[in-house]
Each structure stands twice: as C-alpha cells, then as structure tokens.
Amino acid sequence: MLQRLIAIATVATLFSSSLTLAESKDPNQADKFPPSPLEITTPDPLVPRSPKDKQPLTLEEQQRLEIALDELNQQAAAKLQAGDQVTAFEIWNRELRLRHFLGSIAEVQALSRVGEIxxxxxxxQEVQYITQRLQVIQKQALPAKKSAQKGVDLELLRSLGVAYQKVRSPKPALEVYNQVLATVRQQQDAVAEVETLNTIGGLHLSWFDYPQAASTYEQLLAFATSRGDRLNEVAYLKQLADIYDKTEQPQQAINVQNKLAQIYLSENNFTAIPELKFAIASNYESLAKKNPTLLQDAFENYQEAYTTAWQLQQYVRAGEALQKLIALYRSQGQIDEALQASQILVEIEEQAVNYYGLMEAYDKIGQLYLERKEYPQALTAFQKGLELAQQLKHQETYFTQQIQKLSKTNF
Structure with missing residues (x-):
C-alpha cells in the first residue's frame, strides 16, 4: 500500500507541476509549452463551419459527424494496437476537438474514454490536456451563484465526475459530486442523494482519505437507520468498522461493531457473531494499554467469541479466541485459568483436526506448568508435543530440547 501511495503522490505532483507550467502567461514559455491540442480552433474538413460559429449543427450534420468521429476513434485504437501511440493520440485529439460540436455531455464522455486510455x-501530457479541458467545461457548467441550483445540468456534472475519476483527479471530482449532492438535496431526491453519497464515500476511500470517508458513511448510516433500511445499515456499519480499524480508532470501531452485533442478535444471525466479538475484544485489548480497566471487556468478548464459535462448530475461530484468552490470562498472572483454557484448546484443535494447533497447545500447557514448577506435568505435555512434531516433521528439535532440560531436573 505504501508503494502505491508513493506512486500516486509522485504522479499527482508531476501532473500538478505540468498544469502550473502550462497555465503560465509568460510569452517566453510559449514555445516550450505549446497550447493544448484540444483548444486548437483551426477549421476541420469534417465540420462545415468555424468552431467560433455558435449556430448549432443540424440533426443531419450531427449524425454525419458522429459517424465520422466513431471512425476516428476506431482508427486511433488501431494505431495504438499497432504500437504507434503518437499517431493514435493525434487522431484522438482531433476526435475530441470535434466532439465539442455534439454537445458537452458527448464531449465529456469522449474525454473520459480517451483519458482512461x-x-x-x-x-x-495527454492526461494533462484532457484534465484542463474538463476543468473548462466544469467552469462553464457550474452556476455563478450557489443558490442557482435549478440551472445545474446533473447529467453533465455526473459525466464530469466519472471523467475526473478516469484521469485520477479526485479533488475536482469531489467538487463536482458535492455540487450534485447540493442540487439533489435541494430537489429532495432521496434516491439520488444516497447514490451520490455512496460515490463520494467510494472516492474518498480510493484515495485513502479515511476521515472524509468515515464522515460520508456516517451520513449514509444515519440515512439508512432513519428509513429502516436494515440491509444498507449493516453494509455501512461494516464499512465504518473497517475504516476505523484501518485508522486505528478502536473506540469508534467498537461503537459500530456493537451496533452490528445487536442487529445480528435481533435477527438470530449468530454465524457472524464470533468474528465480530473477536474484533470487539481485540479493540478493547488495544484500549486497555492506556486504560487497564477495559481489559475485562476484552476478556468477556473473547469468551463470547469462543463460546459462540464452539456452539456453531467454528473450531478455527474458537481456537483463535482461546489463544487470545490464554495470552491475557498469562499476562495477568492467572495461570490456573490459562491452563484450563489450554486444556479446552486441546479439545478444540482435536475437533478441528488441526495438528499444528494441537502441537502448539501442548507447548502452551508445558510452558504454563513450568511457570508453576510442576515439572512432571510439563514433561508430559512436551512429550505429547514431540509426538505431534515428529508426525509433522516440524519443531522436533525444540520439543526434544525441552524434554532434555526437564530430564536433568531433579523432580
């Protein structure tokens, strides 16, 4: 993930620098940074008038032009397939210039397609040209005043949002989608509001802006809860739990995980409870590092994870919860409780036919008996561990050494 972040940041910096230089008004830079090929106004044989002529094309002219531009797109794709990228984008740039005559939406959709390529x-450089052109169209599309929402072309704004995503420009994409959100809210279009919030949330996530993503999904959660939309409520809670885990916010994660647990229990959906309780316990364990009083909550949730998993015959999850419990008991000096949990762990690993886990369980038992200086019991546990190690051809030396040490002890 770190490498991906670095790569994205590097490309974004290069594009930002290119845009800044390209927008320079210094005449000395004109030759070094030529104008965008998408802004050329030279008449084209495919259009029987100047681009400055504001008179729209007739329907027949539009149809002819659309067919010709589709052919240009195919020619460019063939050139790219043949390895001639320079000529391919020259053809595509011509197509994009002429798409302007078919209206803003048609032009943006074409910019989106070529931008992704x-x-x-x-x-x-081509991404830069396309991004600049999208910004020009965006400026023309947005109303001068924020209150003038009625004149907003939602289809065009949504097309712009998609296009910005194709060229990896999250900031202008979010500007566009926030404009869409403001408009659909004014129109009281609840369906469009949820759809737009989902788009915004996904965009924040794709660029690892977790705080903004969390804020957006909290809005979506409130929306779903107020309307009794249980399916989406669960989906948003899961998304928020994942975000809070990734951003190491255990208390926020616990809050949404407990809501999830309540929903699952109310619907008698017990299958997901062990994993959820395990996650809650793990978050309490993190919080307990600063507030030891919360360690009891970690114990209780690991216990619930274990017992529910056992009842559901989820032996792997039950074993994982028990291993956590054993480690907690041991850290608190509760050796008796740790031994009891370890004996149960042996049963679980046998049920799961997990010989590696069983071997490790005997090792835990041996270590716990050593702490209590009950050497015969420790020796028995290590001998059972060795038997499994020999079958698995794994850690044989370790168990042999433990047995040799105990054999030299006078007990």
Missing part, C-alpha cells in the same frame, strides 16, 4: 498508457 492515456492514464493506462502512462501518457501524463
């Missing part, structure tokens, strides 16, 4: 072909 440019990104995948690692062509930052």
């Amino acid at each position: 440019a990104w995948n072909q690692n062509n930052p």
